[in-house]
Amino acid sequence: MNKNIKNIKNNIKAISSETLNGQNYSRNDFARSILNYPAMMVPSVQEPIIEKLAEALNDKVSLIDPFMGASNTLVTGMKYGMDVFGQDINPLSILLSQVKTSFYLSEELIDAERRITSSINSDIFETIEISFINIDKWFTRNTQIELSKIHRAIRREKSLKIRKFFWVALAETIRLTSNDRTSTFKMHMRPIEEINSRQISALKTFSSVSQKNIKNIGDYISVLIQKGYIKNGKYIKNADVVWGDTNSGIKTRKTFNLLVTSPPYGDNQTTVTYGQFSYLPLQWIPFEDIDKTIELDYLKTTQEIDSKSLGGQIKTNIKEIEDNVFEKSKTLKEFIIQFNYEERKKAEKVTRFIYELNNSIDKMLLRMRKDSFLAWTIGNRNVNKHIVRNDLILNELFESKGIELFTGLERDILSKRMPGRNNFSNMMSKEKILIYKKTN
Numbered sequence: 001m002n003k004n005i006k007n008i009k010n011n012i013k014a015i016s017s018e019t020l021n022g023q024n025y026s027r028n029d030f031a032r033s034i035l036n037y038p039a040m041m042v043p044s045v046q047e048p049i050i051e052k053l054a055e056a057l058n059d060k061v062s063l064i065d066p067f068m069g070a071s072n073t074l075v076t077g078m079k080y081g082m083d084v085f086g087q088d089i090n091p092l093s094i095l096l097s098q099v100k101t102s103f104y105l106s107e108e109l110i111d112a113e114r115r116i117t118s119s120i121n122s123d124i125f126e127t128i129e130i131s132f133i134n135i136d137k138w139f140t141r142n143t144q145i146e147l148s149k150i151h152r153a154i155r156r157e158k159s160l161k162i163r164k165f166f167w168v169a170l171a172e173t174i175r176l177t178s179n180d181r182t183s184t185f186k187m188h189m190r191p192i193e194e195i196n197s198r199q200i201s202a203l204k205t206f207s208s209v210s211q212k213n214i215k216n217i218g219d220y221i222s223v224l225i226q227k228g229y230i231k232n233g234k235y236i237k238n239a240d241v242v243w244g245d246t247n248s249g250i251k252t253r254k255t256f257n258l259l260v261t262s263p264p265y266g267d268n269q270t271t272v273t274y275g276q277f278s279y280l281p282l283q284w285i286p287f288e289d290i291d292k293t294i295e296l297d298y299l300k301t302t303q304e305i306d307s308k309s310l311g312g313q314i315k316t317n318i319k320e321i322e323d324n325v326f327e328k329s330k331t332l333k334e335f336i337i338q339f340n341y342e343e344r345k346k347a348e349k350v351t352r353f354i355y356e357l358n359n360s361i362d363k364m365l366l367r368m369r370k371d372s373f374l375a376w377t378i379g380n381r382n383v384n385k386h387i388v389r390n391d392l393i394l395n396e397l398f399e400s401k402g403i404e405l406f407t408g409l410e411r412d413i414l415s416k417r418m419p420g421r422n423n424f425s426n427m428m429s430k431e432k433i434l435i436y437k438k439t440n
Helices: 005-013 043-056 072-079 091-100 106-121 141-155 160-177 192-197 202-226 274-283 304-308 318-326 330-337 341-346 348-365 390-399
Strands: 062-065 083-088 239-243 256-261 368-378 381-383 386-388 405-412 430-438
Touching: 005 043, 005 405, 043 072, 043 256, 043 368, 043 430, 062 072, 072 083, 072 091, 072 202, 072 239, 072 256, 083 091, 091 160, 091 202, 091 239, 091 274, 106 141, 106 160, 106 202, 141 160, 141 202, 160 202, 160 274, 274 304, 318 330, 318 348, 330 348, 330 390, 341 348, 348 368, 348 390, 368 390, 390 405, 390 430
Parallel strands: 062 083, 062 256, 083 239, 256 368
Antiparallel strands: 368 430, 381 386, 405 430
16 A cells, blocks of 8 residues: 555545535436435545545555445446446346446437437327236326336337436336325325325426436536546446345455445335335336346335345344344344343344344455455434444444454434434434455
8 A cells, every 4th residue: 555554544534524424415416316216325425435545545446335226336436437346136226326337428318318208299008018016006097107108118219228227217207206105215105185186297207307317427427538437438447237135145256445335224114115115116117127137026025125135034043143143243232132022022123134234244355355445334223212333333243353443434414315204213313434444
């Protein structure tokens, strides 16, 4: 490394609170506004951390985000000309990330939007293209007809890359025009009176979203071109996005020297239900247009994705899980054993999540090089009216693997979109950014 440890720490500690709190970010930055994905990491918060760690690594960075979500980590890394790799279990994350890490000419998107609009306007059919249980609960008849016209028009596009772009626009349209409340990521139907009084048009919404996305992806691509990171119509480094369950392994043989991530919490009552958020959009997007290697029947139930995410699976032998993870984290053990039987049952998902997170960390470390950095954004939450100290637990998990905390930061959450209604836990107000260094 070209800087000593003290200087690296000082540079990280010098990042201003305004930057860490996201007070200076733009919602258009890094195509951030393309699909309002749950609990997205703020690019302006990540950028200075990635920048400082890249300097410590002599700017030769290969970055991984094993829980990439909206892929803001990847597009931030691309802004600095890094090799980037992202993985996620949610197919909607895969589609969104494929689009945000691809090169598009604004002209080709504008032309495609005109073709799709023309196709929609000439479509006189009222056939509903999609069928699933309770479709009439989640969409009015007229919205189903309009979404079907959009669906047919996108499918007529010959280019898979173009189809992917407009499937993302359709996904956002579905979120905005369905009968599902948008104030929470769990699926809750709007009141009938509200549904009947809403004045919405899926066609107009899709047109508006498409044009907004074209502008935002164009602005981002312009930044990459100006920096010299686009040559011959493609990004000059590697930008890989794969479907995968990180609890089972990292789906690449490549190795990395920088990991930047925030762990998902699956179907834990205290946090975000990414799968429920994605369920309705994924009904309308063809499986084969996302990734044919997906090994998950993600439309089986509304909770299928969440149940396969960290902490979401029901394992019968909780005692075995507790014995394993309590040995690594005394903080988790003290948190759990304070409860009576009923409270402890409610807190089981916390233990299951930490158990699977610990297993996932083992999988990640196999792909991390010597002297690599691992930056984690994590928050503490309330369960049973007690704080789960996820920051201390994460430190203990890494310590059990011979990896100590390098440095840490704290930020106020001013703009991160989290669940708006949650009777089980209080809202998070702060996050910790914990940076570890793997020395072997």
